[in-house]
Amino acid sequence: MATFATSDQLLVIVDPAARQTDGESVRIAKDVLSAGAATKVCLPEGPEEFARALGRRGSRRPVLVGDDRTLVRAVTLLHRQRELAGCALAVVPVGDTALAESLGVPGGAVAAARAVLDGAERRLDLLVDDSDGVVLGALGIPPAPVREPAAPVPVSSGRPWYRSLVRLGARPARLPAVPSPGTRLRVEVDGEPVVDLDQPVEAVSVAPGPGGVASVEVRPLSVGAEATPLLASGRTVTVTGADFRYRADATVSGPVRRRTWRVMEGAWGLTLPAGPGTRPTPEDAP
Template sequence: MHKDATRGRTEVSDHDQLLVVIDPVARRLDGESVRIVKDVLCAAAEAKICLPAGNEEFARAIARRGSRRLVVVGDDRALLRAVGLMYRDHRQNGPGERALSLVPVGAVQAVELARSLGVPTGAVAAARTVLDGVVRRLDLLVDDSGGVVVGDLRIPAIPGTVGAASAAAPPSVWSACRSLVRTLVRPAPPGAPVPTQRLRVEADGVMLTDLDRPVAGVSLRSHDGRAEVVVRTAEGDRLTADAVTVTVSGADFRYRADTVVGGPVRTRTWTVRPGAWGLMLPPS
C-alpha cells in the first residue's frame, strides 16, 4: 500500500525525494516511533510512504523505487532484506551511487547490527541522519548462492557433534536449528566437552585446516576489502587469515549470517565485494 506525503513543492532535488519503506514488524511493535519518523521526514522532504504487508510487497517497493532515495524503517532483518535486494539490482543493472538509509525500529537485540554500523537508534536522530547524513561505502560478504553478510558470519559446532562428523544419524532440521541458536547465544558450561566438527577451510586457495583436524568454530568478517578469517580448533588453537575468497566444506553444516541461519550445506564460498553498498551515517 502506498501513500504520498508531500509539502506542495514545485522544485525538489533528487536528494529530497525519498521512498520510505516501513516494515510491518516495526509498525506493529512501535507505532509511535514510526509516526515520529514519518513526521520528521515528511516535514523536510518529499516522501513517498510505503507500507508493505509482507516480504513480497517489500521487495516490489524497492525494485520500483526509481530515482527516489531508499529509507527503510525496521530492524536488522529488514536492513538485510533491503541490502540483499539492492545488491541483486546492482548485479543486474550495474552499480549505482544511491545509498540506503535506515531508521532502526525494534527491540534492542533486534537492532544490534544497525548500532554496530553506526546508525543512531533513536527515532529522531536516525531520521535526521536520513536528511543530513553522509554516505559511507561498505563491504559485503556474498556467498555462491547470492546470500549477503553485512556483519559477522559464524559456523559453530552443534552440541552433540564431538568427534567425527559422521558418528550418528543427523538431527532433525528443527532440533539442529535450536542447537545452533543455543550455541550462538549461550556458551557451553565450564567443563563440558567442546563440540567440534570436521571442516575444510580455504582462504584464497590456501588451506587453513582440513577434515582430519576437528574445529570448534569458524568466523568471517569483511573489513577494508578483505575477509578476516578465524578458525578455532578443538585443541584451542586460533588460526587466522585475511582473504578475498573463503571456502568451507565438509559434512553438512549450518551457519549464521548476521541474524539469519543458513544451511545445511556441504560447501559454501564467500567472496568480499568491496564498497558494494552505501549506508547513510551521521557526519563525523
C-alpha cells in the same frame, strides 16, 4: 509550502513488523523525515509488496524503517537485481537492530532519521556467497545465538593481499562451544588451508574487513587448555564439511557441504552520520 530538490525525495518503506512492535518509533521517524524532505510512505504487508515498493523507487532515495532483517532483505534484493551499486540505502532501526548499529546507524528514531536527512553515503564491503546470498556484518559456524553474534578480530595489515596466521594477545568474546568431537571443517582463505578436516574446530567466524578482504577466525577444539585461535585474511573464504549450518547476520542457513564467500569491496552504500568516520563518496572526493 516547502519545496525540496529531487535528491531530497525519500521513499520510506515501513516494515510491517516495525509497525506492530513499536508504532510510536515509526510515527516519530515519519514525522522527522517528512519535516525535512519530500516523502512517500509505503506500508508493504509482505515480502512481495516490499520488493515491489523497492523496485518502483524511481529517483527517490529509499529509507528502510525496520529491523536488521529488513536491511538484509533490501540489500539482497538489490544485489540480485544488480542494482546495489547505484542505490544508496538509509535506515531508521526499529526492533532488533544490532547489525545496523554495528555498521554506524544511530540507535533511536530521532537520531537515525536526522542522520538520513543530514548524513553522507559511505561505501561498505559485502560478502557474497556462491548461492548469491549476502553478509553485511558477520557469519558464524556453527550458528551463534542472534543476540550473541560472532565477533571476529580483524587482522591488521597494510597490504590487501596479505595473509597470515597470528596469535592473539587478548582473548575476544567466546563463541558457543560445540559438543565433542567438534565440527570437522576445511577452511581455505584465497585457496590456502587454514585448518583441515583432521582438526575438529569449536567455531569459525568471518566478516568483511578493511581494504576489501575478509577477516577469518578459526577456533580449534581443545581439551583442557584453550587452543590458540588462528586468524587469516583474504578475498575468498571456502568452508567444506559434512552438512554444516551457519549464521549470516540474522539468518541461519544450511545444511550445506561447501560454501564459498568472496569480498565485494565498496559494493553498497549506507547513509551514516556525517563526520570523521564517514568516507566521502567519489562525487564528494576532492
